[in-house]
Amino acid sequence: MKIAAIGGGVIGGGWIARFALSGHDVAVFDPHPEAQRIVGEVMANAARAWEKLFQAPLPDPGRITWAGSIAEAVAGADYVQESVPERLDLKHHILAEIEASAPEGTIIGSSTSGFKPSELRVGARHPARILVAHPFNPVYLLPVVEVVGGGAAAGRACEILAAVGMKPVQIAREIDAHIGDRLLEAVWREALWLVKDGIATTEEIDDIIRFGFGLRWAQMGLFETYRIAGGEAGMRHFLGQFGPALKWPWTKLMDVPELDEALIDTIAAQSDAQSGAHSIRELERIRDDNLVGIFQALKATDWGAGRIVREMENGFYAREGRPATGYPLRLHQVIVPGGWVDYNGHMTEFRYLQAFGDATDAVLIHIGLDEAYRATGFSAYTVETHIRHLAEVKAGERLTVETRLLGHDGKRMRLHHAILRADGSVAATGEHMLLHVDTDAGRAAPMPAALLAALAALAALERGPAPDHAGVGIRRIGAVAEAQA
Numbered sequence: 001m002k003i004a005a006i007g008g009g010v011i012g013g014g015w016i017a018r019f020a021l022s023g024h025d026v027a028v029f030d031p032h033p034e035a036q037r038i039v040g041e042v043m044a045n046a047a048r049a050w051e052k053l054f055q056a057p058l059p060d061p062g063r064i065t066w067a068g069s070i071a072e073a074v075a076g077a078d079y080v081q082e083s084v085p086e087r088l089d090l091k092h093h094i095l096a097e098i099e100a101s102a103p104e105g106t107i108i109g110s111s112t113s114g115f116k117p118s119e120l121r122v123g124a125r126h127p128a129r130i131l132v133a134h135p136f137n138p139v140y141l142l143p144v145v146e147v148v149g150g151g152a153a154a155g156r157a158c159e160i161l162a163a164v165g166m167k168p169v170q171i172a173r174e175i176d177a178h179i180g181d182r183l184l185e186a187v188w189r190e191a192l193w194l195v196k197d198g199i200a201t202t203e204e205i206d207d208i209i210r211f212g213f214g215l216r217w218a219q220m221g222l223f224e225t226y227r228i229a230g231g232e233a234g235m236r237h238f239l240g241q242f243g244p245a246l247k248w249p250w251t252k253l254m255d256v257p258e259l260d261e262a263l264i265d266t267i268a269a270q271s272d273a274q275s276g277a278h279s280i281r282e283l284e285r286i287r288d289d290n291l292v293g294i295f296q297a298l299k300a301t302d303w304g305a306g307r308i309v310r311e312m313e314n315g316f317y318a319r320e321g322r323p324a325t326g327y328p329l330r331l332h333q334v335i336v337p338g339g340w341v342d343y344n345g346h347m348t349e350f351r352y353l354q355a356f357g358d359a360t361d362a363v364l365i366h367i368g369l370d371e372a373y374r375a376t377g378f379s380a381y382t383v384e385t386h387i388r389h390l391a392e393v394k395a396g397e398r399l400t401v402e403t404r405l406l407g408h409d410g411k412r413m414r415l416h417h418a419i420l421r422a423d424g425s426v427a428a429t430g431e432h433m434l435l436h437v438d439t440d441a442g443r444a445a446p447m448p449a450a451l452l453a454a455l456a457a458l459a460a461l462e463r464g465p466a467p468d469h470a471g472v473g474i475r476r477i478g479a480v481a482e483a484q485a
């Protein structure tokens with residue numbers, strides 16, 4: 001699929017990175033003299049974040065090409081994302097240029113934060129294909145995109161955007177500033193009042209968000225969170241108890257603070273004091289690392305945005321599984337996150353098992369024991385594991401897991417994983433016995449012919465001999481061992 005990006009600033013750069021990292025070629029037009037450098041820097045941060053976010057082998061990135069005109073960028077494009085500055089006259093001008101050169105079936109998404117599709121479509125040749133596709137920054141990490149406009153084009157846009165790991169939310173009726181920014185504006189306006197009135201500094205307000213309800217919002221929204229706050233009686237009780245507060249003077253939301261020079265100076269100075277020690281790119285990396293950690297926590301509970309990461313990884317494994325991957329298999333890579341390091345300064349022990357477990361999942365998907373297969377009531381359970389820790393591994397190291405199939409029969413498979421460091425040395429090995437299980441019956445069950453054939457194909461590639469530590473347990477030492485000997 002060919003993507004065109006018109007505008008490569010903060011948001012356009014994020015879109016370009018998301019599409020390119022998903023494997024799509026992207027043609028870009030942006031007249032800014034430094035556009036290539038800026039997009040290059042965003043792309044570097046995005047690639048760094050994706051390597052940490054996904055534990056599956058990533059697709060080869062698509063090519064980013066720089067067009068000399070809008071016409072050149074959109075020629076032959078399946079999907080165009082417009083991300084030029086937020087001025088309606090400029091957007092009309094750009095959309096007309098896009099329409100003049102893009103194929104008739106091309107869908108055009110606008111990143112606009114505020115304009116409605118009916119405003120964008122004024123004067124358009126094919127208005128129905130012009131939609132709002134409003135993302136959130138950083139576009140390469142945050143999945144949500146508000147799709148406004150409806151019809152077949154919106155349905156197709158949602159498919160395209162979901163395929164690059166986004167969570168399209170189709171908004172039934174257009175409204176100024178869509179949904180997300182209306183909510184953010186309310187909080188923003190209140191925060192500006194609190195600074196203007198000298199009640200709190202920018203740092204204090206940010207602390208109240210990031211140490212408090214901001215943590216909640218990443219995993220449950222407003223309504224689910226408040227439902228819980230109603231206790232066992234739930235939302236009805238919550239509304240009864242806190243509903244009257246809506247009439248109290250708790251907010252200045254209806255009032256817009258005057259954004260005069262004095263307020264701008266106050267906010268800018270407080271923001272410099274709060275965050276000025278870091279460059280914007282550094283702040284982006286700190287933000288991205290924190291977001292990756294949140295995604296991974298949510299992936300572990302298969303909840304919210306974490307589910308999207310898991311689904312993307314399944315897609316990456318499946319894509320990886322189709323072509324020959326060589327043997328021993330190399331289906332799993334991970335860059336060691338900071339949170340995996342313990343008080344000894346190296347990767348803590350259970351993370352080795354996580355790396356091995358994720359590699360096992362990759363192998364299972366590779367042979368066809370994937371989510372769809374598990375939905376039929378069968379799965380694989382690991383029943384025995386032996387790990388050898390051979391070298392210290394530090395945060396930020398890229399690890400590759402190399403896998404051999406040491407044996408299988410009708411119900412079992414015996415895998416050997418080696419964790420390889422970037423220089424090819426072995427940091428750890430894991431040997432695992434897996435059982436094919438009927439999950440409803442809770443019993444081992446014979447594998448179907450397709451799984452056995454996939455295992456036989458791997459077994460044919462296995463040349464042996466098995467590693468000398470294979471099948472060997474932990475060595476005996478001390479009194480107990482002597483007594484046993």
Ligand SMILES: NC(=O)C1=CN([C@@H]2O[C@H](COP(=O)(O)OP(=O)(O)OC[C@H]3O[C@@H](n4cnc5c(N)ncnc54)[C@H](O)[C@@H]3O)[C@@H](O)[C@H]2O)C=CC1
Binds near residue numbers: 031084111135137
């Ligand atoms: N910055 C944010 O947090 C968000 C912005 N948006 C929306 O995204 C759009 C872009 O905003 P930003 O990326 O923040 O602005 P930006 O100022 O960072 O980037 C705009 C880019 O458009 C380029 N440009 C200007 N005229 C152009 C033309 N004729 N053809 C092609 N490119 C042109 C500029 O050189 C610049 O690189 C706006 O509609 C905005 O509302 C949406 C979500 C979040």
Ligand SMILES: C[N+](C)(C)CC(=O)CC(=O)[O-]
Binds near residue numbers: 113136
């Ligand atoms: C400030 N903004 C209105 C451009 C913000 C957005 O549109 C979404 C975001 O990323 O917060």
